[in-house]
Amino acid sequence: LCVRKVGRTMSERYSFSLTTFSPSGKLVQIEYALQAVSAGAPSVGIKAKNGIVIAAEKKQKSVLYDEGSIHKIEVVNDRIGMAYSGMGPDFRLLLSKAREIAQHYYLKFRQSIPVSQLVHEVAMVVQEYTQSGGVRPFGVSLLLAGFDDDVPYLYQCDPSGAYFAWRATAMGKNYINGKTFLEKRYNNDLELEDAVHIAILTLKEGFDGQMTEDNIEIGIANKQGFQRLSPSEIKDYLATIL
């Protein structure tokens, strides 16, 4: 397994883990990583009867940013999508690893990897970075959406490597309010369309300013596969809400 390091000589000096236990039994680095996640842009995931929606805020600090060039929601393969809250560069690495894991599985079995298997493998990688020499934990929490055969699953993976299956969840800034909002709005009979509306409304709760198709991203997983919505599709959804 290849562990990326900033400079080879520095990590040679740190062959011990930088994530160490505190006297109270906590791994403080992981707590801090979770802080980094809570400081990140909000993201939301909702599982409906017939699919899953994941959405994220993509507000940029300046109007000079070219928003179309970076994405907060990415495809892992044509059936699984991934979103995050936290540090973008850390997300890039995990996305890359997740894609490799999915392709490796396909090479071996010629079947699309079930999302529960993918999240397990990704979580193993995340955990490695809490118990290896010279590295820090990842500063992202991931949302993975996809199907296992015919059953939809929404998984969240934390910097510790712990993962959970959710019916609905919110991460990043304002996540407590987001989860409270979802608890009120969620029911087990939601259709995918309803879930998209609720996801947008959840993001809107903590949104500063005007929500447009350029400053949020939405991805949908259904039985046919996963895809990220185009700005014009997002615009249509926003028009029915705002």
Place this chain on the structure above:
Amino acid sequence: MSILEYNGVGMVAMVGKECVAIAADRRLGIQAQTISTDFQKIFRMNDKLYVGLPGLATDVLSVSAQLRYHLNLFQLKENRDMKPKAFMNMVCIELYKNRFGPYFVEPVVAGLDPKTNEPFIAGMDLIGCPMEADDFIVGGTCTEQLYGMCESLWKPDMEPDDLFETISQALLNAVDRDALSGWGCVVHVIEKDKVTTRTLKARMD
């Protein structure tokens, strides 16, 4: 003499109506000398998936153990049975890993999809080139004879009893025309709720 013909084997798999059958002879020989008449060549992977391994006997033992290892780990990890198609692909990958020092077996996979019970049979060569078929797959030292027998006897949508008769006759008569295979046959008929294994009395020569 090819190393694949050192021990001798006749093997065939057939598709029926919502069932599959896989059969093999029981001889283990060292060239002309018969050593054993109860050598197992077909291995149960799970209730609905069997794999037959014609070829060099030592590799039959090694590969069957290795496949069991991979399959068991998969079932523990994913908490479900492996689909026959996925299993076939996994075997192909494992064989190709030894592309330049291969295992001398040419596996035959036979099974039903764990959910839909759709029949599936496939064969492959020793370096993992797969071949799926919707009628029959043959393997071993008497493939020419088996192809002839299967081509004439097989018809689509046979019920399990009919499939048993057909596959048995195909195998018995093919191995009788091959010096290196025979000495009894084992036939497994795999249906969605049971597997019937029968041992056939054959010409013991």
